[in-house]
Amino acid sequence: MFKSIKRFWKYLTAKLNMSFDEKADPKVQLEQAIAESQQQHKLLVEQAASVIANQKQTEMRLDARMSELEKLSANARQAVLMADEATRAGNADKATEMTSAAEAFANQLIALESEITELKGMHLQATAAAEQAKTAVAQNSAQLQKKLAEKQRLLSQLDQSKMQERMNDAMTNLSATVGDDVPTLDQVREKIEGRYAKAQGMSELQGQSVESKMLEVEQATRNVEAQARLSQIRSQLGLDTGAADTTVTEGGDAATDDATSAGPDEDSGTTQTPAG
Template structure:
């Protein structure tokens, strides 16, 4: 049962996703993709800046360690020289005191040199990481520029597609294949007129073949004969005589 529910849920999500893709505006989707690419580049740039900043921090730490080591070494040398001078002057106690100071400086020098060595190794790794970060930023910047150029091409292609669709609709309207809204096409109007005219012809044909039409025709012929006879009577009363066609 759980497997069926999970399968149905996946199908529903896939169907809704496909429907959403169909209804989505391509221009909005293009802008979303570009904004996502810009956001990724921003995050990468911030990470690279942190890596490069760590390199500079380690460089300053290494510089301080080397300076400290140099000072300690100079102090140790100076203490040894003072010890030798005190011993040459016969002041053994002072000479031993300077030698103790020299040993303390030497101990601190060992620790400072170890710290400087660690700082040097960390700085070298940071330099490599910084180089990789800079290369990654440059590569991603080039990719972003390509996406921006692709956006311009896609938007131009989208505008052309819309204009072509509008042209196709206009051509369809002109050919009568796709009427615009509630307006009938010429083909529909012509079909309607032809159907009405054919029906009128049929009604006229039926009317001409009916008994009433024959009776009217006979009555009209009788009236015409009587009218012609009456006209001839009027001619005779006037002494005009009959016309040849009347005699015939």
């Protein structure tokens, strides 16, 4: 029973996390990630500062002890010299005092030298730790700079994605709404092309009608000329004068003039026949 409850709790937690991640603003999540990295870098810098401060303090203590060592060494040498001078001068009491002082300085020197040895070891360790801390801070700072640059790139990409999504939504809404109250561009194009094609068709039909009428007139003209020529031939041959007159009348004044001008030729021909 406990295992089932535990499994259900894990499932519910994972589902809630997935729902949260799906609905969460990527920009806010990105800011949170960068803020977390900056906070970690701040803690690292503080820790590195403590390590470096410890190294500096150890170095200061070592420098102080080295200065003290020089003073003790000088005092010990001076005490030895004064004891030697007192001995030479026959002043045993002073020689004893100076010897005791020199021994005290020597004991202090021994203790101080031991402390200095320990401080030197501590200083070496503190220096190494400080260098490691500086390296860690520098590396983490470089990583943070990369993350900040990546943040700017991702924010720019996010803005472009939002703009593209808004554009896609606008185009989708435009495709869905255009045509309900206003004709689409394709509909207008189709309508204009239809009217243009119809106008061209009517123009071609009108052109064909005019051409056919012109052909009809030309054919009628040729027919009239043919009838006139035929009447002329008949008149020259003296055949079917009545029919020729009728044809000329139907053909027009031009045929009548041609028949009249041809009359003297017929008479001349008739007169010349007996002479032969």
